Amino acid sequence: MNKMQQLLYPELASSAAAPSCDADAGPRVSVLFPLPLPKAYDYLCDSEELPPVGSFVSAPFGPREVTGVVWPANKGEAKKKNAKVQNLKTISRVFDAPPLASDLVDFIDWAADYTMYPKGAILRMVMRVKDAFDGPRMQTAFVATGEKPARITPKREAVLAVAGAEPQTAAQLAEASGMSEAVVRGLVGAGSLAKVEVDPDPPFDAPDLMRAGPTLSGDQQYAADFVAEIIARDEHKAILVDGVTGSGKTEVYFEAVAAALRKDPDAQALILLPEIALTLPFLERVEARFGAAPAPWHSELTGAQRRRTWRRVAEGQARLVVGARSALFLPFPKLKLIVVDEEHDSAYKQEEGVIYHARDLAVARGARAGFPVLLASATPSLETVVNVDEGRYEAVGLAGRFNDAQMPDISLIDMREDAPDAGKWLSPRLVDEINANLSANEQSLLFLNRRGYAPLTLCRRCGHKMTAPGSDTMLVEHRFENRLVCHHTGFSMPKPSACPVCKAVESLTACGPGVERVAEEAKERWPDARIEVLSSDTAPGPRTMRAVLDAMKAGEIDILIATQVAAKGHHFPNLTLVGVVDADLGLAGGDLRAAERTYQLLSQVTGRAGRAEKPGRAMLQTYQADAAVLQALASGDRDAFLAAEAMGRQELGFPPYGRLAAVTLRSPDEVALDRAANAMRATAPVADGIEILGPARTPIYRLRGIARMRLLVKARRNVNLQAYLSDWLKRTKSQSGVRITLDINPYSFM
DNA sequence: AGCACGCCGACT
DNA sequence: GTCGGCGTGCTC
Numbered sequence A: 001m002n003k004m005q006q007l008l009y010p011e012l013a014s015s016a017a018a019p020s021c022d023a024d025a026g027p028r029v030s031v032l033f034p035l036p037l038p039k040a041y042d043y044l045c046d047s048e049e050l051p052p053v054g055s056f057v058s059a060p061f062g063p064r065e066v067t068g069v070v071w072p073a074n075k076g077e078a079k080k081k082n083a084k085v086q087n088l089k090t091i092s093r094v095f096d097a098p099p100l101a102s103d104l105v106d107f108i109d110w111a112a113d114y115t116m117y118p119k120g121a122i123l124r125m126v127m128r129v130k131d132a133f134d135g136p137r138m139q140t141a142f143v144a145t146g147e148k149p150a151r152i153t154p155k156r157e158a159v160l161a162v163a164g165a166e167p168q169t170a171a172q173l174a175e176a177s178g179m180s181e182a183v184v185r186g187l188v189g190a191g192s193l194a195k196v197e198v199d200p201d202p203p204f205d206a207p208d209l210m211r212a213g214p215t216l217s218g219d220q221q222y223a224a225d226f227v228a229e230i231i232a233r234d235e236h237k238a239i240l241v242d243g244v245t246g247s248g249k250t251e252v253y254f255e256a257v258a259a260a261l262r263k264d265p266d267a268q269a270l271i272l273l274p275e276i277a278l279t280l281p282f283l284e285r286v287e288a289r290f291g292a293a294p295a296p297w298h299s300e301l302t303g304a305q306r307r308r309t310w311r312r313v314a315e316g317q318a319r320l321v322v323g324a325r326s327a328l329f330l331p332f333p334k335l336k337l338i339v340v341d342e343e344h345d346s347a348y349k350q351e352e353g354v355i356y357h358a359r360d361l362a363v364a365r366g367a368r369a370g371f372p373v374l375l376a377s378a379t380p381s382l383e384t385v386v387n388v389d390e391g392r393y394e395a396v397g398l399a400g401r402f403n404d405a406q407m408p409d410i411s412l413i414d415m416r417e418d419a420p421d422a423g424k425w426l427s428p429r430l431v432d433e434i435n436a437n438l439s440a441n442e443q444s445l446l447f448l449n450r451r452g453y454a455p456l457t458l459c460r461r462c463g464h465k466m467t468a469p470g471s472d473t474m475l476v477e478h479r480f481e482n483r484l485v486c487h488h489t490g491f492s493m494p495k496p497s498a499c500p501v502c503k504a505v506e507s508l509t510a511c512g513p514g515v516e517r518v519a520e521e522a523k524e525r526w527p528d529a530r531i532e533v534l535s536s537d538t539a540p541g542p543r544t545m546r547a548v549l550d551a552m553k554a555g556e557i558d559i560l561i562a563t564q565v566a567a568k569g570h571h572f573p574n575l576t577l578v579g580v581v582d583a584d585l586g587l588a589g590g591d592l593r594a595a596e597r598t599y600q601l602l603s604q605v606t607g608r609a610g611r612a613e614k615p616g617r618a619m620l621q622t623y624q625a626d627a628a629v630l631q632a633l634a635s636g637d638r639d640a641f642l643a644a645e646a647m648g649r650q651e652l653g654f655p656p657y658g659r660l661a662a663v664t665l666r667s668p669d670e671v672a673l674d675r676a677a678n679a680m681r682a683t684a685p686v687a688d689g690i691e692i693l694g695p696a697r698t699p700i701y702r703l704r705g706i707a708r709m710r711l712l713v714k715a716r717r718n719v720n721l722q723a724y725l726s727d728w729l730k731r732t733k734s735q736s737g738v739r740i741t742l743d744i745n746p747y748s749f750m
Numbered sequence B: 001a002g003c004a005c006g007c008c009g010a011c012t
Numbered sequence C: 001g002t003c004g005g006c007g008t009g010c011t012c
Helices: A003-008 A010-014 A079-085 A102-115 A119-126 A154-162 A170-177 A181-189 A218-233 A249-263 A276-290 A303-314 A325-329 A358-369 A382-389 A428-439 A515-525 A542-553 A594-606 A628-635 A638-652 A670-683 A721-731
Strands: A026-032 A041-044 A056-061 A064-071 A139-144 A193-198 A238-243 A268-272 A295-297 A320-323 A335-341 A373-377 A394-398 A409-414 A443-447 A456-459 A476-478 A483-485 A492-494 A508-511 A531-534 A559-562 A575-580 A617-622 A658-667 A690-703 A706-716 A739-744
Touching (some): A026 A056, A041 A056, A064 A119, A102 A358, A102 A739, A119 A325, A139 A170, A139 A181, A154 A181, A170 A181, A181 A193, A218 A238, A218 A249, A218 A394, A238 A358, A238 A382, A249 A335, A249 A373, A249 A394, A268 A325, A268 A358, A276 A320, A320 A325, A325 A358, A335 A358, A358 A373, A382 A638, A409 A628, A428 A443, A428 A575, A428 A617, A456 A476, A515 A531, A628 A638, A658 A670, A670 A706, A706 A721
Parallel strands (some): A238 A373, A238 A394, A295 A320, A335 A373, A409 A617, A443 A575, A531 A559
Antiparallel strands (some): A139 A193, A456 A508, A483 A492, A658 A706, A658 A739, A690 A706
């Protein structure tokens, strides 16, 4: 801590790394538990050496024993009172696991304040891994000794054939040889197999930092040098790496990772990705660059895989982690660089449990711990662009596409002038273009960000709209399974033959298109073309999705009709036409970021078209051809769009020019909910620079039987929004059955 | 998060 | 008369 910080934060200066120790009451430590509790609890500690802050300990808490972490002593207040009033319990045990680094402890405290969730709830995200805090639990495995057994049998032969120098467990040997574990044990007795104790969580291969990367273009080299210099200075900077798809952002930040890891033999780096779908091909790329697979972290890992990554990260052995947003909470002892790839992606926003934005927290973590954070994107968020413009972030740009690939030629199809036939969704102009592509033997992609066959099922007779039970969500017809499905609640039912309200038979009508319906139209129009549909429904699981994507890459598909699963990270060399079936889809609803998101998504999708020799083309079907977003896409003028968008936000005082928080109230009882929301509005403190909007029903009012209402708090940028909110919440008395959640800087308004 | 304590409905 | 519903409150 430097002088200035000591002046600003005297209370921090007094709390050193070691926990407090009162002479009269004996050695004491504070312990934070991974429970939704706002503060740490004090305990006595009878061990010789006081466990340092960050240590994993277990202690009696209420009626049970809970594992927590030694926390910096609760600041001053009530300490003496506590010592007299309470007889403290004693820590029961200290775990072997390496203590959490002080920068992570600090980050947890900060993140709790920022998100307004209890500290313990943040700690829980760090500790979600089971059995990770005990030292390595050994597992018995076997290696071949090379000695021949006195008696050889066919079964023994089979087991010895699969045994080797690499330790394998009895179960693995049995599985590999098709024999039983009894044979394995017999061979141990015969001296042909030797028992060895192995760590069930093998270490990760070290990245080869001396391996030469690819030759960089001038732009890439400039960007890499710029970042390397900041890494060399060992200071925090948020740096936007800005370049279109194919401009080589990844190579640039790989160099940054190499530089950061080379600088310090204990340093660790984290690459955040928005989704797991991306990680499979991406992991291969990392392996190609560093000669070793990184430690992975995402929701699909098994328990054992999670434990392995967590433990190896905690002991500093895993030096490069590639993960989804929650990797931010891994127990790195010496994190020195975070890369946030596709920083604009809304998948970084965690919407359940503790609500947070991983990009924002990553920057905050780097700022507090003093290391650089790289934000990479072809379509950076307005937040980031404004931070660059106002000098808070650095930026390096990568112009042009690699290998001279051309940017696609984007045009708008005004559906008012070029209307499809009734019950059809493809305009004559788009049909012509696909025809041309088919005869040229080139691939086309039809993009529609809507799963299923039809988004709305309506009774022609009484007008009833099919919704999920207890929810105001529309059921989407999925014709492959002949079911009606709710995409919000997971509810599904066979498609009924009669309207459930008026009982009219055969009256339920599919309204609007989904990918399946566009595929139906395409198959009708081009019966000889090879047509595939790709969405998370048609490709359940990454394997089937890979298969379709590989087929597309190999040129085995003429027309791919896909949702946004095809928008990310794939390059199809023979794809020259992208048709966006409904470019207006994301614009409805009036979300403050609707235009921005539409720009990002459509620019990503249209960017799929094109290759080295020939520019691709993209056509956007729209009913609002004058809309600024679509004009910007057609002219390729991203910066003009961002400037206009920025101006609009500034006028309204919306982020990033103002702060926003959502206060959502939920209850199964609509009357109580309404009363609580209005009462809450009435108790809102009047403050300069703060405006309360609402309460209003959420766009999807009822979900799984729970009704929701929302208040929005809009504040000037210089207002401490969290302080205002906590003051407000203290004034509102809790209403029975009504739950309140806070979302600082909300992205989803559903 | 758990788990206990505490006040109102249908059963041995 | 009890068993049990989950609302409220506490855990050093």
